[in-house]
Amino acid sequence: MKVIPEDELTVIVNTGDDIEFYGLHISPDIDIVTYTLAGIVDEEKGWGVRGDAFRCLEMLAGYGYDTWFNLGDRDLATHLHRTSLLRQGVKLSEVTDQISRSLGLSVKILPMSDDKFETWVETDAGTMHFQEYFVRRKAEDKILDVKFLGAENASPAPGVIDTILRSDPVIVCPSNPIVSIGTILSVKGVREALRRSEARKIAISPIVGGAPIKGPADKLMRGLGLEVSSYSVAFLYRDFVDVFVLDVADEEEKERIEELGIKVVVTNIVMKSLEDKVELAKTVLAEASK
């Protein structure tokens, strides 16, 4: 079931989670998006390739490596391919494109930047890469601060600014406002392009009833002194968003968000089934054409 033609869709993806293991360049968010759109993601886990095994990782553990980052055997092929191309001087955006085409996608997947950019968190257990906090330490440490290492020098990947300026609508997916959307917004020129763009900019709240739909957004927001609410997310996007899509559970936040000058649409945003996904996509697109 396709709501819009794939080849008209461009997805700009966070690369702040990128990390190196065993000499391989891992791009967790790009891979999740790519595998999901290619229909090969392990849907139960929400990451990795369906039916994968972990023989390589088990053997690496025997060689004394940390293996808390779950790299499946099939998944490893993507990292070997990516790393091999990067070593040849191919840019991450071009690598990402090659991988998604190999997997049969006509959606365009764009890393937010080709440059080194790493999200680190300061916690009560020390300062660490976001993936270490999230995967290894199961997001259990108290967040004190979030740092985007390399943000000053990271340029948007070719096509990022152009996509923002030329696409209509621009949809901000229901994702972590700090370490997924926040990272993208921190890349030079991105926020400015969103402000300048004449497209309809529609954000979907990642928070329902005071808690994130998934992931540690609440912990990060709280750690930065932010209220954990849809309003709070709308506030973070207030300078560029036209429409904010809220769950029915949060209807009472509608007025506060409207006071930010943002139009609010209330609907079901928790996508449990394909029908939920299609309904939400249709609602968002209907809003876009208003």
Place this chain on the structure above:
Amino acid sequence: MKVIPEDELTVIVNTGDDIEFYGLHISPDIDIVTYTLAGIVDEEKGWGVRGDAFRCLEMLAGYGYDTWFNLGDRDLATHLHRTSLLRQGVKLSEVTDQISRSLGLSVKILPMSDDKFETWVETDAGTMHFQEYFVRRKAEDKILDVKFLGAENASPAPGVIDTILRSDPVIVCPSNPIVSIGTILSVKGVREALRRSEARKIAISPIVGGAPIKGPADKLMRGLGLEVSSYSVAFLYRDFVDVFVLDVADEEEKERIEELGIKVVVTNIVMKSLEDKVELAKTVLAEASK
């Protein structure tokens, strides 16, 4: 069943088969020796790790890579580990040592050289890396010549010359006299050290009844204009070998080899069972102590 204490054994291994795939440094012969001695080799195949699968390779095929070199998922961990250490500037000999220790070995496994050294073959189907001829093309092309690329600049790895000079006996295993033993002999100083060494040097024939016990030794020998026989192998080693161990099937070659000034021992050298292996080892060691 151990015939000699493991920690008194050093194995010098051919690295002419080393090859790069997907940015990984593969050392086929070192790995076979290491996995075999560690008891994890896939004995049916004669290479790789027992119980391995090929998920990563299948996915790499989807990305358009050649996948004729069979890299199992567990096996990949060894190559990732090795490559990662080599990139950090660790020498192949040190890497090999680390890997064999991780796998619980006290045998010392020494690559013949830490330097780049590649065995290429000239065939009627073109010039190619030995592994391409052997694995991809199933040793079906006619061999015209064998080249050791890098041999002029390859120094023996630390310990190689010393091991040859200090060990007694030195055993030349029943292996390909051109592309396994021949490569080792071509490394600067190795042949000279074997000649100078006062140890008993015992070679076991890789040929039984005019055919190699396994592998393409016959094709390589024929391609270089050599007779395919135990005598021919003894002839190649005549300048340093004291004792040549021959299979009972080749007893008629005894005299010709003795005429080279080499003592000949005739026994069963085809190792089908553990008993065969132990018997051969005992025979060789008994000869060494004479």
